[in-house]
Amino acid sequence: MSVSSTQSLSSARRTRRRPFPLHIVVFLAPALLIYTVVMIYPILASLWLSLNHTVNGVNTFVGVSNYQRLLGTELYVQPLMNALKNNLIFFVIHMLVQNPVGMLLAVLLTMKLRGTTVYRTILFTPTVMSVVVVGFAWKLILNPAWGVQRSLLTPLHLQSLDLPWLGLASSALATLSLISVWQNVGIPMLLFLAALVRIPEELYEAARLDGAGAWTVFRYIQLPLILPTVGIVSVLTFVGNFNAFDLIYAVQGAIAGPNFASDILGTLFYRTFFGYQLQPGDPNMGAAVAGFMLVVILIGLLIYLVAWQRRITEVQF
Amino acid sequence: MRRAGSSRVLAHLALLLYCLIALFPTLMIVVNSFKDRVSIFAQPFALPTAKTFSLDGYRTLADSANFPLYFLNSLTTTLGSLLLILFVSSMAAYALSEYTFRLNALTALYLSIGIMVPIRLGTVGILNLMVSLHLVNTLWALILVYTAQGIPLAVFVLTSFMRGVPRELKEAARIDGASEYRIYGLILPLIRPALGAVTAISMIPIWNDLWFPLILAPGEKTKTIVLGASAFLGQFVNDYSAVLAALTLAIVPVVILYVLFSRQLVSGITGGAVK
Numbered sequence: 001m002s003v004s005s006t007q008s009l010s011s012a013r014r015t016r017r018r019p020f021p022l023h024i025v026v027f028l029a030p031a032l033l034i035y036t037v038v039m040i041y042p043i044l045a046s047l048w049l050s051l052n053h054t055v056n057g058v059n060t061f062v063g064v065s066n067y068q069r070l071l072g073t074e075l076y077v078q079p080l081m082n083a084l085k086n087n088l089i090f091f092v093i094h095m096l097v098q099n100p101v102g103m104l105l106a107v108l109l110t111m112k113l114r115g116t117t118v119y120r121t122i123l124f125t126p127t128v129m130s131v132v133v134v135g136f137a138w139k140l141i142l143n144p145a146w147g148v149q150r151s152l153l154t155p156l157h158l159q160s161l162d163l164p165w166l167g168l169a170s171s172a173l174a175t176l177s178l179i180s181v182w183q184n185v186g187i188p189m190l191l192f193l194a195a196l197v198r199i200p201e202e203l204y205e206a207a208r209l210d211g212a213g214a215w216t217v218f219r220y221i222q223l224p225l226i227l228p229t230v231g232i233v234s235v236l237t238f239v240g241n242f243n244a245f246d247l248i249y250a251v252q253g254a255i256a257g258p259n260f261a262s263d264i265l266g267t268l269f270y271r272t273f274f275g276y277q278l279q280p281g282d283p284n285m286g287a288a289v290a291g292f293m294l295v296v297i298l299i300g301l302l303i304y305l306v307a308w309q310r311r312i313t314e315v316q317f
Numbered sequence: 318m319r320r321a322g323s324s325r326v327l328a329h330l331a332l333l334l335y336c337l338i339a340l341f342p343t344l345m346i347v348v349n350s351f352k353d354r355v356s357i358f359a360q361p362f363a364l365p366t367a368k369t370f371s372l373d374g375y376r377t378l379a380d381s382a383n384f385p386l387y388f389l390n391s392l393t394t395t396l397g398s399l400l401l402i403l404f405v406s407s408m409a410a411y412a413l414s415e416y417t418f419r420l421n422a423l424t425a426l427y428l429s430i431g432i433m434v435p436i437r438l439g440t441v442g443i444l445n446l447m448v449s450l451h452l453v454n455t456l457w458a459l460i461l462v463y464t465a466q467g468i469p470l471a472v473f474v475l476t477s478f479m480r481g482v483p484r485e486l487k488e489a490a491r492i493d494g495a496s497e498y499r500i501y502g503l504i505l506p507l508i509r510p511a512l513g514a515v516t517a518i519s520m521i522p523i524w525n526d527l528w529f530p531l532i533l534a535p536g537e538k539t540k541t542i543v544l545g546a547s548a549f550l551g552q553f554v555n556d557y558s559a560v561l562a563a564l565t566l567a568i569v570p571v572v573i574l575y576v577l578f579s580r581q582l583v584s585g586i587t588g589g590a591v592k
Contacts, residue, residue, distance in 0.1 A: 027497075028408070028413075030404070030409075038461050042445075046438065046441040049441055105335060125575065127521075148362075
């Protein structure tokens with residue numbers, strides 16, 4: 001910024017035609033200032049903190065030793081790997097359930113049915129609600145004491161499914177993932193919808209003349225043309241999932257029970273930073289967990305840029 | 318012809334079924350919040366009748382929680398952040414779309430880092446920053462964080478909209494002697510739909526956030542409605558009518574806002590993501 005300003009300043013003095021573009025600086029400064037001070041600087045400061053160790057309020061630079069501790073000591077590595085594994089499962093369930101369902105709903109919404117706008121509005125409603133509300137609502141519904149689950153399942157002769165889904169270590173994570181899918185399915189739906197409405201009408205007409213059915217149209221026209229959106233949706237799902245915290249915290253608390261079965265990186269980060277029960281919080285180790293999360297997210301973005309973008313260009317040419 | 322008709326019926330059925338799944342939990346909560354304690358358990362699916370209708374839950378809520386204050390805090394934080402996001406982002410977007418200067422592309426790239434890297438990863442640094450600025454347990458801490466979080470996407474969406482404003486308009490104003498700031502002021506009303514879209518996509522995550530209120534402003538005076546509701550739910554976990562009433566109060570405002578801004582929200586999400 002300063003380099004270009006001084007350069008244009010000197011050129012302005014030379015030519016006396018173009019005055020120093022002060023207004024550009026004025027227009028950009030507020031946004032850049034807030035963004036840099038409150039977002040970029042804290043992220044860098046966190047990374048810096050993760051390379052330090054604090055004893056009695058004194059910061060000492062210790063290099064990567066916090067990361068060595070995170071990845072090398074039983075106390076940290078076991079929860080970290082558990083959280084990473086759970087996060088991956090959380091992500092895979094979203095990819096396998098949320099995005100295909102979102103795509104299906106989008107395809108149905110492009111069929112020009114009556115009431116499409118009403119459907120779309122209703123289908124997106126869960127997405128706008130707070131996770132705290134969503135989490136608690138589902139906790140009530142799945143609560144064996146309230147019995148909503150039971151009164152729904154008994155008429156269908158499915159009493160065997162009446163289990164405390166959120167209370168079992170084996171099912172808690174999958175149940176939470178599905179609650180999150182239920183809430184967020186509106187986002188891929190809208191993104192796919194936006195891509196689908198851009199497909200030229202002639203393509204559909206040509207397909208109809210050839211006698212193509214709905215599946216053929218989807219497979220050979222719609223799917224290939226919304227493939228770039230599939231990539232965007234995957235990246236958004238990935239970043240969103242590795243940033244998830246609220247739902248698990250709201251439903252299972254910071255302990256991410258039962259027995260850490262639903263612990264993900266977000267809740268682990270919270271616990272490492274603030275401490276819980278008998279373990280005191282440690283800002284440096286918390287920052288190291290955040291640094292680890294940043295690396296995971298960057299690896300994901302890199303895979304997208306290298307693998308997916310290349311595949312798209314290969315499909316096109 | 319017949320096949321097309323039957324696939325339409327199937328599509329309607331599938332959409333109706335999914336609408337039911339989407340609405341069911343919310344309806345359960347709202348309907349049962351107006352019933353007395355016994356019938357909440359005995360007939361969870363029944364609508365409230367004259368006999369089972371009760372406002373006990375809302376009464377408990379009115380007596381025991383600072384919900385109006387929490388609500389006001391959420392409103393202040395959300396409106397404050399939105400105004401700041403719209404103001405500073407539209408200025409930056411104007412500069413990026415209107416002028417060609419060295420570092421233009423680099424500035425745009427720098428701002429777009431924030432779209433992909435979640436601000437939460439800087440939480441430790443943000444907390445330290447807010448402590449040193451003495452902003453912990455103030456709404457300003459939240460407003461600043463949400464503004465920083467909202468700027469990248471807002472600049473991105475607004476820049477592409479501003480590029481669409483006809484050049485002639487600005488040139489005509491310049492010939493009439495208008496200053497650059499005046500021209501920016503003239504442009505703003507023209508991109509109202511974009512401003513609406515940015516408002517709609519920025520609003521929901523701010524209103525619903527739990528993480529930053531929990532960390533930066535957990536005090537009783539600065540609790541947002543989401544944090545307040547979450548604390549309340551933990552405390553009154555067995556008083557179902559109060560819990561259901563609290564949930565209903567947390568649902569209603571956001572659904573009203575959503576219905577009002579629904580069109581802008583759709584155009585914002587779809588316009589922002591699909592370049």
